[in-house]
Amino acid sequence: METSPAVRIEQTYPATPERVWQLWTTAEGIESWWAPDGFTVKVNKLDLRPGGELIYTMTATAPETVAFMQEAGMPLSTESRKTFVEVQAPSKLSYSSLADFIPGVDPYDFLTVVEIRPEGSGVRVTMTADAMHDEEWTQRLTAGRTNELANLGKLLQA
Template sequence: MTTSRIERTYAATPERLWQLWTTAEGIESWWSPDGFTVEVGKLDLQPGGELIYTMTATAPEQVAFMEGAGLPLSTESRKTFVDVDEPGRLAYTSLADFIPGVDPYDFLTVVGIEPVEAGTRVTMTMDAMHDEEWTQRLLMGRTNEMDNLGRVVGG
């Protein structure tokens, strides 16, 4: 299985970035791609614990895309934590159960957080999804999220 990788360096401490990745307030401040909002419903930060959140399209362009693709404007997403090693590593599976005509499946994301001279390097590695189109959508969404994270921490 192929993976995609995104890497960014932020002018923030590993502890600050860990907090943004692992608290409801932190997640809600940056997690959603542009044009969407996120509301955390459950966060149990331990291996086997779940993150459950609702992502809602709010901007006209995203609303039109979702409607045109036959997707609901709001989707509940579930992630199950596999590895929680504060503040250096977070791994979780995501349940892809919202794609019309595709049986639900899990895919893995691993986040590495490490101090570097310029701040903190965050590396996100994601399993490929069921086809190239959805893998590219995932990569574009996660790239946008990482950009949003940079706006929150100012770096």
């Protein structure tokens, strides 16, 4: 199993740390931006505390996304589980994600750390995630998380 270094993505938004925290830690907030383009997210469970879980269903909805998922032999809807490790409102959130949706790969956990810091008249969000099991999936993770943070930015500017 060849692994890359951790993935690090940074974005600055015209918002307060409290607003970003609210969008990251409530069912309504998560459902409004969390999914990458071509998907929707429905939160099934949210227990925001260390050891608590976020369980949501991500569903491919755009025709090209549906076609990609079918071609890859992956289901159109997957239930995702994250277990919160650290919860420090409104500045730091970390969670372990269960990767149990990859054909031919045994399930494993990987950590994501989100830091939210005031910067100038806005807020800087730094997301650091463990690399996945191979370079292709690490690139997919990076592209997905970059897209999600862009969607968060669109929501904050609306």
